[in-house]
Amino acid sequence: MTDLVRTQQRYMEEQWEPSPWLQRSTLTPWADYAWHASLFACRRHLPDDLSNHTFLIVQCGAGDDTHFYQFEGAQRVTITDISVRALRVTQQHCDNPPAVIADTQHLPFRDNAFDYVGVRSGLHHLEHPYDGLAEMHRVANRGYFFVENQKTPLVPLLVWMGALEYEEDAGNQVYRFTRGEVAQFLGKLGAAHYTIETAWFLQIPPLLALSKYVPGRFPLVLFKSLLFLVNRVFGRLGNAFCVVVQK
Numbered sequence: 001m002t003d004l005v006r007t008q009q010r011y012m013e014e015q016w017e018p019s020p021w022l023q024r025s026t027l028t029p030w031a032d033y034a035w036h037a038s039l040f041a042c043r044r045h046l047p048d049d050l051s052n053h054t055f056l057i058v059q060c061g062a063g064d065d066t067h068f069y070q071f072e073g074a075q076r077v078t079i080t081d082i083s084v085r086a087l088r089v090t091q092q093h094c095d096n097p098p099a100v101i102a103d104t105q106h107l108p109f110r111d112n113a114f115d116y117v118g119v120r121s122g123l124h125h126l127e128h129p130y131d132g133l134a135e136m137h138r139v140a141n142r143g144y145f146f147v148e149n150q151k152t153p154l155v156p157l158l159v160w161m162g163a164l165e166y167e168e169d170a171g172n173q174v175y176r177f178t179r180g181e182v183a184q185f186l187g188k189l190g191a192a193h194y195t196i197e198t199a200w201f202l203q204i205p206p207l208l209a210l211s212k213y214v215p216g217r218f219p220l221v222l223f224k225s226l227l228f229l230v231n232r233v234f235g236r237l238g239n240a241f242c243v244v245v246q247k
């Protein structure tokens, strides 16, 4: 185990506060969409019926992405993380999926063990994010997907404004991916069919806290339309991207 893994493990066991946004049923429609927009972007490329497929969600954290896919119909989900506490929190909130302690860079599963493998906001925690991606490729039978930070010329400005970070509380540097780099690596892995979508994906808790004051259907339509427009025009410079690979 490397120092970085040990440091993050200690942080997760001793200092981490699980996200309060887990319960989709308690969010108003537009807040639910805002919090999960990046996951919806992946979801669009997965089969309509998720119940027949096995899923591995790596780096489950508090289980937000696990909960999302279960809510969308996935029934056979396994989770991994380096933190026992993260696995327990996710199990409590997500219908008790089987849990395995594992470093994403060395997954303890055979090749093609799961139909789909995915993660949101996990790979940037790794010392070698592309080793983690290669492992996801190896254990996925039909496909894999991830949501991550994009490296753009705006990043230094956004960090200076306090909207983004170079280093997180867990002790990891925030690795930011570029389209070209990901495409090149997927090519090396032999992945022929994939989509890379860059966008502005909001994950801002104070904004979501406002959601209880604007309930109802209209704000969702308005919010989706605004986000769609912003991403049509400025999506290339977005803070994040979503990659879905079909094997």
Ligand SMILES: C[S@@+](CC[C@H](N)C(=O)[O-])C[C@H]1O[C@@H](n2cnc3c(N)ncnc32)[C@H](O)[C@@H]1O
Residues within 6 Å of the ligand: 005, 008, 009, 012, 058, 059, 060, 061, 062, 063, 064, 065, 066, 080, 081, 082, 083, 086, 102, 103, 104, 105, 119, 120, 121, 122, 125, 126, 127
């Ligand atoms: C931001 S959280 C993940 C959030 C979650 N995927 C979601 O959508 O809410 C990052 C997680 O990565 C885990 N982690 C950090 N380094 C890891 C490693 N090398 N292998 C596996 N998990 C790791 C941390 O314990 C933490 O739970």
